[in-house]
Amino acid sequence: MDIEVKGDIISDDYAWIYDxxxxxxxxxxxxxxxxxxxxxxxxxxxxxxxxxxxxxxxDIYTELRNYKGNVNINIxxxxxxxxxxxxMARHSSMSPTAQLMxxxxxxxxxxxxxxxxxxxxxxxxxxxxxxxAYMCKSGMSREQALEIMNNETWLT
Numbered sequence: 820m821d822i823e824v825k826g827d828i829i830s831d832d833y834a835w836i837y838d839x840x841x842x843x844x845x846x847x848x849x850x851x852x853x854x855x856x857x858x859x860x861x862x863x864x865x866x867x868x869x870x871x872x873x874x875x876x877x878d879i880y881t882e883l884r885n886y887k888g889n890v891n892i893n894i895x896x897x898x899x900x901x902x903x904x905x906x907m908a909r910h911s912s913m914s915p916t917a918q919l920m921x922x923x924x925x926x927x928x929x930x931x932x933x934x935x936x937x938x939x940x941x942x943x944x945x946x947x948x949x950x951x952a953y954m955c956k957s958g959m960s961r962e963q964a965l966e967i968m969n970n971e972t973w974l975t
Contacts, residue, residue: 820857822850822864824879828871828901845871845905847878859888864909866892870900873924873945880952883908894919904949907956913975922971924949 826843837844845868854862864883870876883890883905890909898906898913899920906919913919924945928938950964957964 820853820860820862822853822857822862824850824864824866824868824902824905826868828868828876828879828905830872830875845875845879847875847882850879851882854882854886857886857888861889862886862891864890864892864905866894866898866902866906867896868899868902868905869897870902870920873901873904873949876901876904877948879905880908904952907952911956917975919974920971921953921968921974923968 824845826845827837828845829837831846831848834844834846834849862883883892886909892906892909892911894906894911894913894917896914896916897918897920899918900922903919903921924942926938926942928934946965946968947961950961950968953959953964953967954961959967
């Protein structure tokens with residue numbers, strides 16, 4: 820079964836907006852429903868996404884990791900940011916013209932210095948969590964994973 824991770828990776832809460840506008844997107848329920856329909860059949864995941872919501876990507880990543888059948892992930896264009904996390908879930912390949920980009924988790928915040936300190940800790944924790952996906956896939960150390968994230972690394 821072919822499944823496309825195309826467009827922004829979004830929370831299920833925003834899917835209706837993307838549907839209404841006719842935009843491509845990947846959300847946990849959209850992808851997970853397709854995975855469940857496959858019922859153990861081999862999955863071919865085609866990734867071409869600029870990324871998006873890291874928690875939505877984590878949900879999709881986990882579902883792909885736990886899938887009982889074979890999963891092939893093919894990066895056909897771009898697997899940036901949160902899409903790179905999904906691409907780490909199982910066996911993956913890249914088109915000769917594709918790119919993969921990893922970077923630190925980012926967010927927006929408002930408030931006083933305490934809110935900013937809190938958000939800084941949230942982002943650091945999220946970075947450590949996402950680094951796990953890169954470590955599991957590549958065998959690199961946590962320090963190496965965090966370094967490529969700190970450097971906003973582009974791979975071909």
